[in-house]
Amino acid sequence: MQKIIQDIESRYSVSEKEIRRNNLCFLTIPKNQAISLVTYLRDYQGYSAFTLLTAVDWIEEGHFQLTYLLNNPTNYTEIGVRTMIERDHATMESAHHLWESMQTYQRELKEMFGIDFPGSPRVDEDFILEGWTDIPPYRRDFDTKKYAEETYFPRPGRETNDPAEYMKSKLFPND
Amino acid sequence: MDIRKIFQQYSDRTSYPEIGEDGKPIIDLSSHKYLKMWQGPQHPGVTGNMSLELTVCGDEIVESKTHVGYLHRGFEKLMERRKFIQCFPTCIRMCVAEPDPNEYLLARCVEELSGIEVPEMAQWLRTLVLEMARLQVLLRGVPGQGGTFALGLGYQWGNYIRDLILDRFEELTGGRVYHMYILPGGVRGLLPDGFKKRMEENLKLADEFVKSIDDLMYSNSVFKQRAKGLAVIPKEYIDKYGVYGPSARAAGVMRDVRKTNPYLKYAELDFEPYTTTESDVYARSRVRWYDLQTTIDLIRQIMAKMPEKGEIKAPTPNVLHWKIPKGETYVKCESSRGEYGMYMVTDGSDMPRRVNLKGPSYTHANMLLEKLLINANIADTAGIMVSLATCPPEIER
């Protein structure tokens, strides 16, 4: 693991690294180098299986974090390639040419986070939602509770307790 | 117009769909050679609530699209506004057929990010519960493959034994389908008195079932003829499309997290996942059948090796204000369908920042299924879907 990380550091500008276990580490890479690193890992380091692509919304800092998680089927290690992209008009280079399964992830991200992947096949088609008109739901500024209360018809009589308060009074009265 | 003339005119099906310059078939619906039809969500041949948009020529599929999202509840969003302990009842509903890997993964993520060590006894119990969950899925899934080819008898047998295993779950955890047995730090309880004896009785029945399903399904000539050579996954698809678990093992590629990245007590257990190379529906079904035997054997091993008593739960902080330091992790385990992973990001607050669940159905039911359905018959779609063991709720979550 250390060897590969040193090798990557010599080729790419890794700004942050986090070794979680002896078979899992996360590297942060600038946006323009991310796809290049993913391709390098796939073609030269044996990370040929793609595990997942997902986004994290860091709304306070104003950017999305994209994580490409790659798996090496020979020595069973995993590398997560993290990259930060701008939150406004978020776009990212598409990687659908690397794995066939990639376009599904990109379709989901486009729908749920509003991150655009120009050139990815069927990226504009609805994937999960249908006829959605609000802002993409997985963004942090989308309030699901407020939306549900306004859109659906909550049945009256549901006692809404603050879970922390309620559990405290019921389970840990002395805490 | 004489309808027979139309059939004569278009009787030769080998020449279409014509392949265009970009390598994709040219499908012109208005030429009356093709028909667009939907299968699902209200269709008995579709596993769960999803749908297929098929373009057919005669009864042969020339183009297919899968549509998912009928079961989307927004778990990942809901978990962002729940405390870690509140996430548990939510997360187990992500895959309904096999809920225990969900609880294990969430518990493991939380433990890893906050640095909690799980006691020995709890690890054994977790292994037992995960294997029992696999057993109950396979008892439904193995004969279910026969059900898609109109051989429903095995399904009745399998479901009966599955109900008995669910009874054992009920004894151990209190729940029939959703258990909530695995919590951060350990598990909720020890084995009840006489559990092992009753379990052994059920396993004997399961042994008999394994033998009789072999006679019923795998030597049935109709099943053989329909399943052999259907929907072959070439070896190079494994990485390209993301094929996991039994489907990959049927293609001769060893993908079993229990063996490759041993977790819990799997390193101490003696088992060898079955692999074969035919990679058709029959081979995949056969791999699952061997898995069923492995699982029965593993449960026996676990019950023999596990200690009688011990600590089952490590002390955890007060769950009401349990803050987990900033970090991220990816944890995986082997479900009955293949590698099942959870990616969790925390930001130092008492709620997860982001949870993403990656199940094998995500790739199996989207790109791979679309690919495999091409040139299959309409009647075989159900068989192909079941052979990939797609579980729609884990695709859209």
Add this chain to the structure above:
Amino acid sequence: MEKENKNIPLVKTKTFINPENEKRSVTAPDGSIIEIDPIKDYFCQDRPKEYKVRSGAVEKFLNWARAESLWVLGFGTGCGSIEIPPLVTPRFDMYRYGVQMRPTPRQSNVFIISGYLSVKTLKRAIRSYEQMPSPKYIIALGSCTINGGMYWDSYNTINRLDHYMPVDVYIAGCMPRPEALLAGFAKLKELIKAGKAEKANEYVRNLDWYKANQKKIIKDWNMPDYNW
């Protein structure tokens, strides 16, 4: 033929009508050109009618017959559908009670809404329900159909089913056991025999209210108002 292809927009636009349901002209196999308007030609636009409730012994007999042959539509809309297979298999065998699964809405008169309904499924569930012949009944399974249950704050699942479809029997629990389902069937039989399970007529009477509720959340309503 090329001309016709151009009529269908390549870029997907969110319209009320699906591209395949738009007005268009089609060349028949014999060369003649036919104008079709799918919404008018393929679907019936009339409002549904109430089925006739007879009186006295005739209605009693009919209700007895209806109660003893509950045919369930095989549409697993949510996680509750995992408890349907045990019902069909030896241990809980629901055939004993005259309950059986049917593959198509045209043959069934009971619709089990098995659990939460996302907006996308609700659209299909309404379609399936409206295609069933009257008299028809709905059994709602699980807490999530009653008040949202576990998903009360989710942006994609409905909270109260009875605002969108008429419900005869609720079965509470998450998830309800097969025994609870059998009890639900027994309750439904009781209601039918007492002549109280006429929610299908109520749906017809209050169609406008139901439709308004449904259209409030299904934003791309691209089907006729009532699907026969």
